[in-house]
Amino acid sequence: MPVIPAKAGIHEVGMQRHLLRFIEQIHFYQIYRCNKMGNKDLKIEDIGEFAFIRSIMDNCQFSSEKMIRGIGDDCAVIGPYENRVLLITTDVLVEDVHFIMGKILPEQLGQKAVAVNLSDIAAMGGKALCLFLSLAIPNTMSVETLKSIYRGIKNMCKRYRINLMGGDTSASPGGLMISVTAIGDANKTEVLYRDGARQGDGIYVTGNLGDSGAGLKLIRNSFSAPEPIASRLIEAHNIPVPYLEAGSMIARSGLASAMIDLSDGLVPDLHHICESSHTGARLNRDALPISKELSALAQINNFDPYELALSGGEDYKLLITVPEKNIASFEKIFQDSTPCPIYRVGEITKGKDLTILSHDGVEEQLDVRGFDHFLPI
Numbered sequence: 001m002p003v004i005p006a007k008a009g010i011h012e013v014g015m016q017r018h019l020l021r022f023i024e025q026i027h028f029y030q031i032y033r034c035n036k037m038g039n040k041d042l043k044i045e046d047i048g049e050f051a052f053i054r055s056i057m058d059n060c061q062f063s064s065e066k067m068i069r070g071i072g073d074d075c076a077v078i079g080p081y082e083n084r085v086l087l088i089t090t091d092v093l094v095e096d097v098h099f100i101m102g103k104i105l106p107e108q109l110g111q112k113a114v115a116v117n118l119s120d121i122a123a124m125g126g127k128a129l130c131l132f133l134s135l136a137i138p139n140t141m142s143v144e145t146l147k148s149i150y151r152g153i154k155n156m157c158k159r160y161r162i163n164l165m166g167g168d169t170s171a172s173p174g175g176l177m178i179s180v181t182a183i184g185d186a187n188k189t190e191v192l193y194r195d196g197a198r199q200g201d202g203i204y205v206t207g208n209l210g211d212s213g214a215g216l217k218l219i220r221n222s223f224s225a226p227e228p229i230a231s232r233l234i235e236a237h238n239i240p241v242p243y244l245e246a247g248s249m250i251a252r253s254g255l256a257s258a259m260i261d262l263s264d265g266l267v268p269d270l271h272h273i274c275e276s277s278h279t280g281a282r283l284n285r286d287a288l289p290i291s292k293e294l295s296a297l298a299q300i301n302n303f304d305p306y307e308l309a310l311s312g313g314e315d316y317k318l319l320i321t322v323p324e325k326n327i328a329s330f331e332k333i334f335q336d337s338t339p340c341p342i343y344r345v346g347e348i349t350k351g352k353d354l355t356i357l358s359h360d361g362v363e364e365q366l367d368v369r370g371f372d373h374f375l376p377i
């Protein structure tokens with residue numbers, strides 16, 4: 001998704017705020033329309049994924065027993081069981097929506113289906129325990145392809161020492177659909193939610209941004225690049241790495257205030273944190289980590305790599321907020337033990353605006369909309 005155009009002055013920023021409020025009003029109108037279930041002609045493409053989810057969030061809880069967190073974070077949280085809580089998350093991958101057969105190896109597809117779920121466990125600071133796997137399979141799919149998908153899934157289970165414990169299979173009248181449910185656990189006092197960020201907190205990410213979005217554009221032939229640039233970026237899209245070790249180290253340290261994994265994109269996922277925490281945020285454009293492969297691709301294809309870093313999606317890095325008083329200790333644990341690099345990219349602010357500061361000191365408003373499965377691109 002594009003951001004509001006760069007190089008805006010103060011006056012233009014004011015106008016952009018009005019524009020964004022207008023977009024927000026449309027968003028609430030979409031929810032209102034969705035709630036009017038009497039309208040039989042209303043289709044999901046009229047309102048989009050997020051307005052639809054908001055419209056069904058009411059009347060989901062009928063018991064407070066073992067209920068800690070429901071819809072609205074990376075995992076649901078159930079418990080406590082003595083000093084532990086259960087973390088549960090589910091994700092679905094649909095052929096021609098999330099992946100194109102022939103553009104990803106079947107084994108990589110299995111790996112990715114597991115990785116995106118483990119990433120949600122990592123985002124809560126948890127330890128992954130087991131998986132459930134459901135497939136809807138077209139009748140014409142080769143058994144060899146399916147076995148390769150399972151090989152990728154089992155390799156991930158072996159690597160992260162987790163168990164595949166059940167699931168379901170069905171025929172599919174359309175494409176292949178893979179649904180994974182992951183279960184993890186965590187110390188009840190260490191779980192990190194989206195709603196803990198406060199004004200003045202530093203914002204950190206655990207790696208380069210935008211590589212996966214660039215890989216997707218290469219897969220779709222929107223960009224071109226020589227080897228090995230192309231294969232490295234496509235690999236970032238096809239084989240994301242869950243930051244389980246970093247996530248649990250951050251949770252154990254007790255130094256962070258909120259955490260999320262970057263599935264929708266830096267700006268939309270930061271917006272999830274800000275919305276839950278009732279804050280705004282300011283990013284520092286020059287601090288956003290960009291890989292040398294993405295820089296090269298941007299140069300060859302003449303585009304701004306920061307647009308992909310801000311809103312490319314599917315990077316699956318962790319985004320962490322850290323109170324000012326903990327920042328020195330937080331950076332030190334990443335120097336002493338290095339499961340991954342860490343980059344400070346901005347700070348949490350009061351209000352609810354998301355902005356970005358460019359190197360010449362101009363502050364621009366950011367467009368918070370992420371990818372929506374049902375709205376036209």
Ligand SMILES: [Mg+2]
Nearest residue numbers: 074120261263
């Ligand atoms: Mg997530």
